[in-house]
Amino acid sequence: MAEYATAVHEASRKAMTAWYDRLAAAAKSGAPSAYTMISGNCVEILRAFDIEPVFPEVNALQLAIRKQSLPLILKAEEMGYSSDNCAYVKADAGFTFAGGVGKDGKIPTPSFILCNFVGCNVYIKWFEHSAEFLGVPLTMIDVPFVRSDRPTDGDVRYVVSQLNKLIAECERVTGKKFDIDRLREVCRLSAKAEDGWQKCKDLCKATPSPMDAYFDAINLMGPINVLRGTQDAVDFFDVAVKEYEGLVAGKKGPLPQEKFRIVVEGPPPYPFYRQFRDLFAAWGAVAVQSTYSTVGGIWEFGFRHDPKRPLESIAEQMLMENLCNRSLLDRYKQIRRYVDEWKADALVIHSVKSCRLFSAGQGDMRDYFANELGVPTLLVESDLEDPRYYAQAMMKNRIDAFFESLAHRKLIKRA
Amino acid sequence: MESTPAVEQARAVLTGGLGPALKRSDAPAFGCFPVYSPFELFRAAGLLPVGLMGAGGQIDIVHADARFQSFVCSIAKSSLELAFQKRLQGMEGAVFHSICDVARNLASVFKRNFPAMHIEYIHLPQNSAGPEVEDYLVSEYRRVMAGLEARLGRRVEDAAVSAAIREYNRPRRLMRELYAMRTKEPERINSSELFMLVRAGTMLPPDEHSRILEAAKLEFAARKTKRMDRVRVVIEGAFCEQPPVGLLETLEGAGCYLVEDDFCAGWRWFTQDVPEGPDPVRQLARAWLENGRATSTRFDPERPRHKALVRRVRETGAQAVIFMPAKFCEPALFDYVLYRREMEKENIPHLMVEFEEKMWTFERTRGEVETFVESLLFD
Ligand code: SF4
Ligand code: SF4
Numbered sequence: 001m002a003e004y005a006t007a008v009h010e011a012s013r014k015a016m017t018a019w020y021d022r023l024a025a026a027a028k029s030g031a032p033s034a035y036t037m038i039s040g041n042c043v044e045i046l047r048a049f050d051i052e053p054v055f056p057e058v059n060a061l062q063l064a065i066r067k068q069s070l071p072l073i074l075k076a077e078e079m080g081y082s083s084d085n086c087a088y089v090k091a092d093a094g095f096t097f098a099g100g101v102g103k104d105g106k107i108p109t110p111s112f113i114l115c116n117f118v119g120c121n122v123y124i125k126w127f128e129h130s131a132e133f134l135g136v137p138l139t140m141i142d143v144p145f146v147r148s149d150r151p152t153d154g155d156v157r158y159v160v161s162q163l164n165k166l167i168a169e170c171e172r173v174t175g176k177k178f179d180i181d182r183l184r185e186v187c188r189l190s191a192k193a194e195d196g197w198q199k200c201k202d203l204c205k206a207t208p209s210p211m212d213a214y215f216d217a218i219n220l221m222g223p224i225n226v227l228r229g230t231q232d233a234v235d236f237f238d239v240a241v242k243e244y245e246g247l248v249a250g251k252k253g254p255l256p257q258e259k260f261r262i263v264v265e266g267p268p269p270y271p272f273y274r275q276f277r278d279l280f281a282a283w284g285a286v287a288v289q290s291t292y293s294t295v296g297g298i299w300e301f302g303f304r305h306d307p308k309r310p311l312e313s314i315a316e317q318m319l320m321e322n323l324c325n326r327s328l329l330d331r332y333k334q335i336r337r338y339v340d341e342w343k344a345d346a347l348v349i350h351s352v353k354s355c356r357l358f359s360a361g362q363g364d365m366r367d368y369f370a371n372e373l374g375v376p377t378l379l380v381e382s383d384l385e386d387p388r389y390y391a392q393a394m395m396k397n398r399i400d401a402f403f404e405s406l407a408h409r410k411l412i413k414r415a
Numbered sequence: 416m417e418s419t420p421a422v423e424q425a426r427a428v429l430t431g432g433l434g435p436a437l438k439r440s441d442a443p444a445f446g447c448f449p450v451y452s453p454f455e456l457f458r459a460a461g462l463l464p465v466g467l468m469g470a471g472g473q474i475d476i477v478h479a480d481a482r483f484q485s486f487v488c489s490i491a492k493s494s495l496e497l498a499f500q501k502r503l504q505g506m507e508g509a510v511f512h513s514i515c516d517v518a519r520n521l522a523s524v525f526k527r528n529f530p531a532m533h534i535e536y537i538h539l540p541q542n543s544a545g546p547e548v549e550d551y552l553v554s555e556y557r558r559v560m561a562g563l564e565a566r567l568g569r570r571v572e573d574a575a576v577s578a579a580i581r582e583y584n585r586p587r588r589l590m591r592e593l594y595a596m597r598t599k600e601p602e603r604i605n606s607s608e609l610f611m612l613v614r615a616g617t618m619l620p621p622d623e624h625s626r627i628l629e630a631a632k633l634e635f636a637a638r639k640t641k642r643m644d645r646v647r648v649v650i651e652g653a654f655c656e657q658p659p660v661g662l663l664e665t666l667e668g669a670g671c672y673l674v675e676d677d678f679c680a681g682w683r684w685f686t687q688d689v690p691e692g693p694d695p696v697r698q699l700a701r702a703w704l705e706n707g708r709a710t711s712t713r714f715d716p717e718r719p720r721h722k723a724l725v726r727r728v729r730e731t732g733a734q735a736v737i738f739m740p741a742k743f744c745e746p747a748l749f750d751y752v753l754y755r756r757e758m759e760k761e762n763i764p765h766l767m768v769e770f771e772e773k774m775w776t777f778e779r780t781r782g783e784v785e786t787f788v789e790s791l792l793f794d
Pocket of ligand 2: 488489491514515517656712741744747
C-alpha cells in the first residue's frame, strides 16, 4: 500500500498544511477569518471577501486522529459538558480553553462566527458557545430542513435573504464592497472542483475501485470543503482525477485484491482510524461509496454551483445538495443508489454516539436494508472523537463474523 | 394538602393515557411531538391535537430499541414504541419539529414504518425576528395547511384558524394565571398538581381543558394554606420529555417550592394571548417569533436563553435553579454549560438533576436535593 495514490495523498496533505499555515498566520496578524461548519457550507461567500474559513470540525477531527482529543474532552466535561454531548464540541471547547485559539494559538480568533445551520442542531449550540467563549459576533443562517421532495420557493427566498445579511456582515468585517463578479468567479472555480469530485467518485464504479471512498475520501473532503472556490482546489482535483484514472487503467486499488465492495454510512472513528481501516482491509473490503463524504455536498449526482445564479445555487447547496439537511429517508435513497450503481455487496453502518444527526435511527436503516431490501448490513458502534467508546476486540469480532458470513454467501451464490 | 376534584380529574386523564383521545368521535387525534406545535392549524382542520410525548414508564420497550440506540432519549423511543404496539391506532398523523437531531430522524422513522399516518415536519426558524423570518414561517404554516387539505380532502379556512386561536388562548391564559398564582403563593398549589393540570391539556380539547383549569383555580383559591420553610426554585430543562409525577413530589418533599418550570413548555408557549385579528396565520407566526418562551430548542439572538433564565429567577423571587434535563437530551445538556456559567456569574445557586420519564425510584435524588436545600437554608 506504500505506493498507492501517493500523488493524491501528497497533494491533499500539502493543501491542508498550507491552509493551516494561513490560519496560524491569521491568528498572529488578525487577518479576517470566520468560523463555519462543513455541512452544506457557503464558503464561496467568505472566499469572495478573502475571509479565511476556519472549520472547527476539521480541527476536532485532526485532534482525534492525532490522539489528542481525550484530555480536551475531559477538560470540557469539567466545565459542565455532559458525557452524552457531541464530543466534537467538547474537544473544540477544551482546545479553546487550553489556549489553542488566538494570538498564541494555531487558530485565529475569528472576526465573526458564521453558523450555517444545515441539518445539525448541535451546530447552533456549538457556535453559540464559541461566540460566548470568544466574545465574537455570530451570524446565523437558518436553513430549513428539506421536508418534501424539493425545498419550497419560500425556503429559497428565506435562505437567499439571509445570505444577503451575511454579505453585509462580510462587508462590515473586511471594509470591502461586495463584488458579484468576484462571487461568480469563485462559483466557477467551485464548479470545476465539483466536476473533479464527481469524476473521482464515478471512477469508484470500476472494479477494483481506485480508492477507498470512505477511508481515502478524507483526502478529497479537505480540499473540496476547505479550498472550494480557489484554483488550488481545481488543481488538486486535476491531480486526483489523473491518478485515479491511471489506477483504473492499471486495474489497481488500495488493496492488493478487492474481495468485497462495501458502502459505508456514518463518520469514521477518528481516534482509531488506522485500526478500524485494517479490520476491513484484512478482508479485502473496499468502500466504493460513503455517505459521510457528502456532508459538505453531494456533487456526485450532478449538482454544481452556478456562476450565473451564484446566490441561488449557494442556497440550493445549503438546502438540498448535502447529506445533512436531508431526511433519513432521503439518505436511504442515496445509499440505495450507491449500492446499485456502485455495485456494492454490503452496507456497513458505523454508528457514533456523538453524532445523533447521523446515528439516531440507524437501527431502522439496518432494518430497511437488511430485511426489506436484502442487502447484507452490519451495524457497529463507537465514536468519531471520543476514544473511550471504541473497543477493538469487539469491533474485530463483529466485522470478522460479518465478512465470514458474507464470504460464505458469495461462495454459495457462485456455486 | 388535600387534593381537589379538578386535580383528580386531571389525574384521571393522565392515567387514561392517549386511549380516550384516540377513541373520540368528534375529531380524529393528531399527535404533536414536543416542544411547540402550531396546534391551531391542526385544530382548524377538524383534528384534535394531542401530545405525542412518550409513554412515561407505562410500557416496555420491545421494538423501538432496535431502531434507536441506547444513547437516545426515552421520549423518542417510547413514542415510537406506542406506534409499534398499535397504541396510536386512530391517530390521523403526527408532527415533529426542528428541535433536535433525534426528533428530526424520528419523523422519518415514523414515516417509513407507519405509512398510513400523515407525518408532518415543521421547520421552526432558528433565527431572530425580521420580515424574512416571519414571511418564511407564514409560508411554512401555509404549506402545513395545504398538506392537511390534501390529506383530509377539505379546505382549512383562515376563519377556522382564527376560531382555533380563540379556543387555545383560553386554556393558555388560565395556565398563565395558575402559574402566577403558584409563583406568588407556592404553598397554595403543589407543583405535581399543576403539572397534571397542564399535562391533561395535551390529551383534551381546549374547552374541556379550560373547564378543569377554571375549576382548579377556584378550588386552589379557596384552600387554607400555610407557608413552609422551603427554598424557591426555578426548574429548567424539562421542556420535551416529561418527568414522572413522583419526581416532582420528591423535589417538594425534599424542601423545594417550584415557583417556575418549563414542563409541557410548548403547550403553554405564549407569554400573552395570540392576537385574534385578521390574517390569523400571520398572527400565529408572529406570536411564535415575538411572544414565545426562551427554550433550549430555539435559537434567538435577540433573547439569549441564559439571560432569560436569570430574569426568570429574579422575577419569581427564586433562590436557586434546578436543571432538569432528560437523560441524553442534547439541547438541554448543551445549554447547561452556558446556564451554569451565567448562574455562577450571577451568584445563583444551582443543582443538576437528570431524569428519565421511566424513572421510578427517587431516593438518590431526594438525598441530593435535601443536601442542596439544607446548604441554602442554613447558609
Ligand atoms: S452532531 Fe454530528 S454533525 Fe453535528 S457537530 Fe457533532 S459530529 Fe458534527
Ligand atoms: S428529549 Fe431532548 S433529545 Fe430527546 S427528542 Fe426531546 S429535545 Fe430531542
